[in-house]
Amino acid sequence: MKSIVLVTFAIVLATVLAIAGCGQKATYVIGSKQHTESHILGELLAQTLETAGYTVDRKFNLGGTKIVFNALQQGDIHAYAEYSGTIQEVILKESRTLTLGEITTALAKLGIQTLEPLGFNNSYAMGIHEDLATETGLSKVSELRNYPDLRFFFSHEFLEREDGYPSMKAHYGLPQSADGIEHALALRAIVAREIDVTDLYTTDAEIDHFNLVVLEDDLEFFPKYLAIPIVRDDLPEEVKQLLNVASNSLSDQTMAGLNYQVHIEERPTSDVAREFLATLNVQSTHETETLMDKLVERTIEHLYLAGIALFAATLVALSISIAVYSIPWLSKPIAYIAGLLQTIPSLALLALMVPLFGIGTLPAIVALFLYSLLPIIRTTVTALSTVDPVLLQVAEGLGYTRAQSLIHVKLPLSMPAIFAGIRISAIICIGTATLAAFIGGGGLGDLIFQGLQLDDTRLILIGAASAALMAIIAELLFEGVEKLIIPGHIAAANRISNDPVVA
């Protein structure tokens, strides 16, 4: 446990130094969820503060409303853009439609202040293909009643959530039943005229791109999803003012246009945000990272996460193993608990860390650390307790103390197995660290999530291949070290010499 304290201390120290080193103005952390629009809005907020001379730390790609909002409440981030409908349903868990005033009051009780809405409403909408609209003359949702044969396919979330299709079907009295489909697939299918109606967001970049028509919500079923920057209410007034920069200046069309530039034209979000800020007379000088910069930065983060977690896990797992290997009633439950940790899906384990440690590097390292314990504990305990009893008896008979027998006989003979455990843990660490981006831990996962979000296969591949390459290099490195410190015949004959012989 001591090493966890050490790691924590190191991270806190590093953070303090980083903040102190920045000098003049404070650092603010801007968050965003894992979709393009949230990214663009995050960039807008971030670059506005940077232009005013603040330092900004971007925690983008955070996995979901609860994680981002909790991070805001705990002070891990200072601001991000949220939607009124999401605040009402996911954060306040209110089924009744709330006014903006009610939302503001409710959030204020949680220590969060709503700024001015940005102007657009990114709500659900029903989309059909342009040609279908021409053929049928459909323009309003209520008119769908007249076409019972139309094929409805909706995103799984829309199919299932309370304010989704079941309510809408009742509200409009629609006869059609619907099936679930991935959003990206739905758009392609609608273009191919394989399906007829799907759910869209009103600011979807694809509306124009795929020649879709949005049906008017004439019976006003869909709640409003007004985009609003929300901030911690302890932020200085000056900063809150700055973050209001884009208030009421983003229409549905403008936002869809920005989304289009990123999503379809594949331009970097930071460029798109900078150019939009210029239209508001904010001259951001933020330079978009090149792919190479990103790759290098993310690789270093990745190594840092996996490296510290593995190092701490090795120390702790070895200490635990050495302490308990000779006590079966203790070593078995410990291996069992470590095994239990392993069965928790990695994403869930990461998410579980958020309430305990907030977001960022620390919870990611703790999760990776817990994940790496089992392989090392299991192989070490097994190896230490199966060393040839004849050799141990000889050591004892010759006059080795228990500690000397452990250090000079048991541990060296267990080295190949211990190394195998550490190698497995290293690979697990490097692989799982790609999920750290989910809770703002950075790493190569950032590239993968960004690629997923932008439907950019190249970015996904670069992220995934780099992680894989790192795993291979780690493997080779361990092999090299192993060859250096373990005599070859021990590595090879480890199993044979473990054959128990009774004298």
Place this chain on the structure above:
Amino acid sequence: MESDNAPCVEFKEIGKFLGEHWVFRGIDAQIPNAQVTAIIGASGSGKTTLLRLINGLYRPDEGEVTVLGEDIPQKSQHLFRRKIGYAVQGAGLFPHMTIESNITKLARLDGWTQDQIQIRLDELLRLTDLDFEMKERYPHELSGGQQHRVSLCRALMLEPKLLLLDEPFSAIDAITRNEIQDSFVALQRQLRFSAVLVTHDFREATKLAHHLIVLGNGTIEQQGALQAVIDEPASSFLQELVETETNP
């Protein structure tokens, strides 16, 4: 130092309970100084158990063992064991250590200087007819016979007054065994240590030992000087052994 006439090891009314039964009870025996004593007996008669009572690997359930004039200490037994050499069947060399480390590791841990270690090591290698070049090799690179010689060197490294040998030469072929037995006899003559040898090989006992302890039926059937035992075997088991081994 105790007088030369005092026994090297003395068992008084020893009983040892293992598993669910007494291995033996009422053992009274004396192991003479500067001689080789062989413990023989049918398998299961407790030969190895008796040996392990000497260096404290086992504790007696009844009676007392006195070794080199003192009781076996309760604490810091490792210091006590360092006065007693120990070698087992199959050599039992540490496979991850070089030959030199196998022999000298304990001396290093015991605080010997490099010079002391070097002198003793070279002496032992010479006495056991081992090549100096072997020092850097690992046990698996040596023949079975060489491994057993190294095992003897290791047991003798700390200049013990007493050497315990648990069927040390039983896992090697007959020719090699003969050679090592010859070396052992020469070694003992030169260094004059006391030794206790557990063996199931009566011929080995007659070749190496000066003194015999014959275990059987949960107690000592006979003990005494080699020739005396051979001349007047006290049990039918021994009688048979003596006849088959001495009149091939």
